[in-house]
Amino acid sequence: MTLALYRKYRPATFAEVIGQEHVTEPLRQALRHNRVHHAYLFSGPRGCGKTSSARILARSLNCEQGPTPDPCGVCQSCRDLAPSGPGNVDVIEIDAASHGGVDDARDLRERSFYAPAVSRFKVYIIDEAHMVTAAGFNALLKLVEEPPPHLKFVFATTEPDKVLPTIKSRTHHYPFRLVPPAVLRQHLAHICEQEKVAIEPGALNLVVRAGAGSVRDALSILDQLIAGAGSEGVTHRYAAALLGYTDAALLDEAIEGLARGDGPAVFSVVTSVIDAGHDPRRFAEDILQRLRDLIVVDAVPDAPARGLLDVPEDAMDRMRRQAAAFGRTALLRAAEIVSAGLAEMRGSVAPRLVLELIVARLLVPAADRGETGVLARLERIERRLGLSAGGSVAGELPDQGQATGPSTRPSRAVDEPVRHGPAVGEPGRESAQPRTGSRPSAREAVESSAGPPGREAVDSSASPRVPRRDAPADQAAVLRAWDDVLEATKQRRRVAHSLLISGPAQVVDVRGSTIVVGFTTPALERQFALGPRNEEALAGALTDVLGGQWRIETTVLGSTGSGPEVTGTAAVGAERPHSSTSGNRGAAEPRDPEPDDLPGDGVDPDDPPVETSESETEHLALLQRHLGATVIEEDVD
Structure with a gap:
């Protein structure tokens, strides 16, 4: 014995x-x-x-x-x-x-x-x-x-x-304290030499990790692995299977799928892990451990030399590519989500369901409205800007085309002037300028600094807020970029953004440069179509995100007929005409209130009344309260 x-x-x-x-x-x-x-x-x-x-x-x-x-x-x-x-x-x-x-x-x-x-x-x-x-x-x-x-x-x-x-x-x-991993690894390797047992470095790392700083626990685990090892010794695959850790290949596949936003690949890994009988919580812990390692690699490129990580060189190259593909903010956000999910798993009766919800949230950055989620979306936009400029992101993983938006279309030159805002004017409205000698309001100061909505940018060296493309996008590309389009619409006109998220509105069809947007009720569809600036805001947002000139058609979801009824169109990309002021007038008179300045529904007062049913009236009543709050926020003088 x-x-x-x-x-x-x-x-x-x-x-x-x-x-x-x-x-x-x-x-x-x-x-x-x-x-x-x-x-x-x-x-x-x-x-x-x-x-x-x-x-x-x-x-x-x-x-x-x-x-x-x-x-x-x-x-x-x-x-x-x-x-x-x-x-x-x-x-x-x-x-x-x-x-x-x-x-x-x-x-x-x-x-x-x-x-x-x-x-x-x-x-x-x-x-x-x-x-x-x-x-x-x-x-x-x-x-x-x-x-x-x-x-x-x-x-x-x-x-x-x-x-x-x-x-x-x-x-x-x-x-007394827990033994550091490096010291424990060296001690276990010496014991393996004394026992004349071959052990792979990856398997030794798993033993150290399972021992968690306890020498006695680590030696008990090593004793168990040695007792059941074959002629090839203690291999990494054998140790991972016995200790319940996720195989390195599956872990790499899951991490790279998350970096690409490839939902099918990540959920396939989850299914493989569950089918193999592994604990969902252990898989989530493995994901969190890898995210921690990637954060260290991203912050300290020479982490192995400093003793912060102890992994083989080929694994370090793979981890550097994964960290570059994620981005620092996205890594931090992913680690926060997995850490919170692990807390939810404790005592859960459906750990697989919690794990799949964690994965779903990791795949949808726009769903997180917190500070980290906003930074992650901003970083994603910046990375897409780097792609649209003709270069590739350092460390880009294979099959990157499954990321948030298409990246293979021809890109606009970086120094080419970019047009912002809608190019369709409002007839009869004179260009408004603040009176001479009077202090402009906060809203007028912002508008004067930003320029009219349809005017070309004066500074051609300024970078656009989001990437632009010259060629029309297909429906799949529009759907992938729809969250960014909604954010851009909110910056242009909050009333239009509120109408689009009520229901919410859906992209029904994309025909060339024409996009068909479907609303859940006729009242919402008419409310959106009656305000011309709503369609201009959406068209301008599409131009900001996807480039090109766009026309908007609206319809009601579930309506019958040969096709969607066109209730309004807007084109963006051409210079917007403006009415000139009279030469005898001098400085322009103060501008009239625009639809965004009016309390209530945010449409022009000359628009025809909208007939609604009782249920639609209740729906609009709820919407009015939301729109009133957003309009008031805009009108700070």
Whole structure:
């Protein structure tokens, strides 16, 4: 019968304790100068060396050459207290989980006054000391405060806060810590060499990750893997399958699918993981771990050289491409979503459903209206601008064409002047300028700085807000860019944006440069069509996002007939005509209120009345309240 690895390789001296130099060095100095305290409190996570260090301390105190920081290992006491030794009657280990009552404390107090039988000191090692009751600690208080010269106490616990403060104040407290991954990996590799077992670097990384800084847990896992390994040794695939981690190839496929916005690929990976019997929460943890690594790679390109990551070079190249394809803001947003989803998974009765909802939200950046979501959409627009300028994004993944919008159309030159806003004028309206000597309102200041809606940009070096394309887009391209179109419409005319999101409106058809927009009710369709600037705002937004000249046709979803009825059109791309002011007038008179300035429905007062049914009237009443709020926000003078 073989001995377990965590027992076989248990440290016998302080020099063999790994990752706890902040504890072992002070203890060795105290032993070297014979200044050992009568009571110690060793605290820290499980499997990090607390009980082993207590045994080494007892061994160092009772060595024939001691007290010494380095036990000789030859004398009878050292042989008895070795990891594989029979033990010593003067070194008593007590499990407080089952012997923490007041009667056990009284029995210990009575036996402690007897001198040691064969050793220099009698040492009590009380494991799981936080399980001792308050009455038990009170029974030991006087003994711990003033013990006889031959008595030493070592309390070991994972929860030092539960130890009675009066006991803690009479001890020297040494906090143990989790072993760093690099130190634990080196220790496990050395043990594999001693055991003559071949192990792949990827499998060793999984053991270190599963051990989570605990040497005992890591050795138990390694022992299990070695016991079931074949002639090829411990492989990464075998370790991942046994420990329940996601295969690296599936993880790469999921991450690259998320970077491309490829929903079918990501959901196929989720199905493969579930069909293989893996835990959805573990898969989400693996995704979060990879996102963390990508954030580190993006922020610190030489992370392996700095010791922040320990991955093979070929994996680093792949991770650099993935980080570049995501973008820093998108990585942060994705990590936040997965982290929040993991919290929702805790205790969930449908973990697969929660996992699929996490994936769905990762694939729809526009659904997140928070600060991170806005930054992610802005970063996406900037990346698309980089594509439209003729270059490719650094680190672009294969099959990038499945991203948010098409990227293979001919692009406009970067320094070419870009037209903004609708190019169809409103007949009879004079161009408005602020009066001479008067302070312009906030709205007029914004309009004068931005220029008229249809006027060409004066500064040809200014970059457009979103990418533009010369060729008309198909319906699929319009649908992919529809969220950006709605955002651009909101910047031009909030009333039009509110009408489009009420229902919401849908893209019914795209015929060349004509787009057919369907509304859920006739009232919404007429409300949108009666305001000419609504169609101009939508057409201008399409030009901003997709380029070209666009005409708008509106219809009612579910209506019958040979085709959608054209209730209004708007074209964008040509210079907008303006009425000139009279030469005798001098400065222009203050402008008349525009539809956006009017409270209520936001349409011109000369528009014909709209006949609505009772249900449509209720729908419009709700809409009016929303539109009134948005119009008031616009009219800040």
